[in-house]
Amino acid sequence: xxxxxxxxxxxxxxxxxxxxxxxxxxxxxxxxxxxxxxxxxxxxxxxxxxxxxxxxxxxxxxxxxxxxxxxxxxxxxxxxxxxxxxxxxxxxxxxxxxxxxxxxxxxxxxxxxxxxxxxxxxxxxxxxxxxxxxxxxxxxxxxxxxxxxxxxxxxxxxxxxxxxxxxxxxxxxxxxxxxxxxxxxxxxxxxxxxxxxxxxxxxxxxxxxxxxxxxxxxxxxxxxxxxxxxxxxxxxxxxxxxxxxxxxxxxxxxxxxxxxxxxxxxxxxxxxxxxxxxxxxxxxxxxxxxxxxxxxxxxxxxxxxxxxxxxxxxxxxxxxxxxxxxxxxxxxxxxxxxxxxxxxxxxxxxxxxxxxxxxxxxxxxxxxxxxxxxxxxxxxxxxxxxxxxxxxxxxxxxxxxxxxxxxxx
Amino acid sequence: xxxxxxxxxxxxxxxxxxxxxxxxxxxxxxxxxxxxxxxxxxxxxxxxxxxxxxxxxxxxxxxxxxxxxxxxxxxxxxxxxxxxxxxxxxxxxxxxxxxxxxxxxxxxxxxxxxxxxxxxxxxxxxxxxxxxxxxxxxxxxxxxxxxxxxxxxxxxxxxxxxxxxxxxxxxxxxxxxxxxxxxxxxxx
Numbered sequence: 001x002x003x004x005x006x007x008x009x010x011x012x013x014x015x016x017x018x019x020x021x022x023x024x025x026x027x028x029x030x031x032x033x034x035x036x037x038x039x040x041x042x043x044x045x046x047x048x049x050x051x052x053x054x055x056x057x058x059x060x061x062x063x064x065x066x067x068x069x070x071x072x073x074x075x076x077x078x079x080x081x082x083x084x085x086x087x088x089x090x091x092x093x094x095x096x097x098x099x100x101x102x103x104x105x106x107x108x109x110x111x112x113x114x115x116x117x118x119x120x121x122x123x124x125x126x127x128x129x130x131x132x133x134x135x136x137x138x139x140x141x142x143x144x145x146x147x148x149x150x151x152x153x154x155x156x157x158x159x160x161x162x163x164x165x166x167x168x169x170x171x172x173x174x175x176x177x178x179x180x181x182x183x184x185x186x187x188x189x190x191x192x193x194x195x196x197x198x199x200x201x202x203x204x205x206x207x208x209x210x211x212x213x214x215x216x217x218x219x220x221x222x223x224x225x226x227x228x229x230x231x232x233x234x235x236x237x238x239x240x241x242x243x244x245x246x247x248x249x250x251x252x253x254x255x256x257x258x259x260x261x262x263x264x265x266x267x268x269x270x271x272x273x274x275x276x277x278x279x280x281x282x283x284x285x286x287x288x289x290x291x292x293x294x295x296x297x298x299x300x301x302x303x304x305x306x307x308x309x310x311x312x313x314x315x316x317x318x319x320x321x322x323x324x325x326x327x328x329x330x331x332x333x334x335x336x337x338x339x340x341x342x343x344x345x346x347x348x349x350x351x352x353x354x355x356x357x358x359x360x361x362x363x364x365x366x367x368x369x370x371x372x373x374x375x376x377x378x379x380x381x382x383x384x385x386x387x388x389x390x391x392x393x394x395x396x397x398x399x400x401x402x403x404x405x406x407x408x409x
Numbered sequence: 410x411x412x413x414x415x416x417x418x419x420x421x422x423x424x425x426x427x428x429x430x431x432x433x434x435x436x437x438x439x440x441x442x443x444x445x446x447x448x449x450x451x452x453x454x455x456x457x458x459x460x461x462x463x464x465x466x467x468x469x470x471x472x473x474x475x476x477x478x479x480x481x482x483x484x485x486x487x488x489x490x491x492x493x494x495x496x497x498x499x500x501x502x503x504x505x506x507x508x509x510x511x512x513x514x515x516x517x518x519x520x521x522x523x524x525x526x527x528x529x530x531x532x533x534x535x536x537x538x539x540x541x542x543x544x545x546x547x548x549x550x551x552x553x554x555x556x557x558x559x560x561x562x563x564x565x566x567x568x569x570x571x572x573x574x575x576x577x578x579x580x581x582x583x584x585x586x587x588x589x590x591x592x593x594x595x596x597x
Contacts, residue, residue: 009576013583017564039590042539043558049457050448054465062443066473141561399572404503406548
């Protein structure tokens with residue numbers, strides 16, 4: 001029967017308790033209860049009494065507050081000295097993992113600005129590979145050097161060679177040309193607030209205009225939600241590529257999410273087209289000489305037909321060559337602007353340490369800390385509940401085991 | 410240290426003690442609790458164990474535990490007196506489990522009120538019968554006699570110590586007294 005059993009007491013039991021309490025309190029009881037009262041007094045009289053030496057010894061221990069030898073505190077200290085550094089190291093490691101993970105994943109989904117500059121080069125001939133290995137870098141971020149071709153200005157002579165090329169301070173590597181024909185392209189992904197997509201898109205148009213480029217196509221969807229989106233396909237002179245990328249990376253209210261620079265060596269294609277063109281021209285010249293010497297109508301007709309074919313071939317090769325030169329002279333840039341729910345902080349697009357960036361970083365740290373705390377809470381609350389239930393069960397079992405001895409003795 | 414040399418008067422003294430020590434420090438409260446409960450705790454433990462020497466050890470252990478755990482005491486879960494008796498009870502039960510033997514009176518408690526020569530033979534005989542009947546009770550019933558008559562606890566305090574309802578404690582005490590009466594009558 002447990003504490004929650006509050007059924008009324010039996011009248012006989014109530015009487016017994018009343019007599020006992022009255023007797024112990026020194027009150028008189030009814031004659032019919034005399035026997036119970038006597039039993040009560042006898043039981044009370046058989047109360048064991050602590051001996052004076054024991055009481056005095058215990059008094060002394062109490063006065064000394066049950067002082068123990070200093071062995072136990074030392075053991076506690078040892079445990080602390082073992083556990084504290086381990087716990088601290090675990091905490092630091094956990095925080096580091098969380099910070100690294102959040103930093104790595106934050107670029108695409110929030111305002112954390114982690115520009116990704118990827119440069120890829122695909123050589124169509126072995127010369128490029130040799131150039132990559134052999135040639136020295138004119139700056140800390142570029143390995144391009146050497147002479148420039150007649151149709152493509154050298155990056156070394158380009159004003160952009162020394163300028164920063166991304167908002168995050170990262171400079172995109174300039175592909176090595178070394179007199180080779182290189183087609184460059186770039187992709188830039190920007191992030192901005194939902195209500196600034198229009199503004200940033202307009203800035204893209206302005207930059208293209210200043211850099212003598214062309215917007216080949218564009219698609220701007222401006223909303224006040226995170227679905228705002230803009231997409232541009234730009235064509236800018238290759239000579240202005242670095243300035244253009246730098247300007248696009250510094251747009252007000254936008255921050256760089258990622259940037260990709262690509263280059264493709266088409267020296268072989270250009271050379272092949274040039275050789276085909278020269279061959280066709282030589283053929284036409286030879287045919288023209290033959291035509292001048294031809295006497296029969298059939299020979300003349302046949303030579304004229306061959307000359308037409310040669311001229312068609314020449315036109316085709318010239319067209320191909322012009323197309324290749326256009327590709328070399330103009331760079332395609334794909335720009336996307338995404339409205340991020342966490343607004344891109346203007347300060348994040350600049351370089352160097354500023355109060356704004358510090359405040360932004362501090363805010364991120366607080367958000368991460370709150371996230372860590374939330375995750376910890378999500379883990380600890382169920383564990384605590386399980387622990388509490390376990391403790392309760394253990395306590396009940398321990399109590400039951402203890403009380404079992406009362407049935408044995 | 411001046412101890413309260415007589416058995417506490419239960420509710421009256423405890424409540425007065427609580428009132429007096431409400432604003433005192435934890436140590437002062439413990440000291441007051443010790444002074445008011447030592448004799449009662451010892452009497453209870455000695456009756457339960459039937460061994461004065463073991464009762465002294467267990468009593469000392471109980472107060473030491475109470476001292477170490479004094480900061481964990483929660484007044485909302487009961488008064489300090491029931492709390493320290495709960496600790497003493499656990500210590501005594503652990504001692505019984507350790508010994509695993511019947512808690513017979515190895516050495517009878519020194520009865521300070523032993524029958525004087527002036528007492529009649531009938532009274533002495535009656536006391537002896539009661540003592541024998543008490544020793545023959547199961548431990549659970551002997552425990553409630555110890556809590557009521559030797560420790561001087563109120564029925565509510567007994568219920569708190571045993572972890573049962575006050576009604577259950579009263580019923581158990583009533584049945585135990587009936588058993589004792591019958592045992593005494595049978596022996597006389």
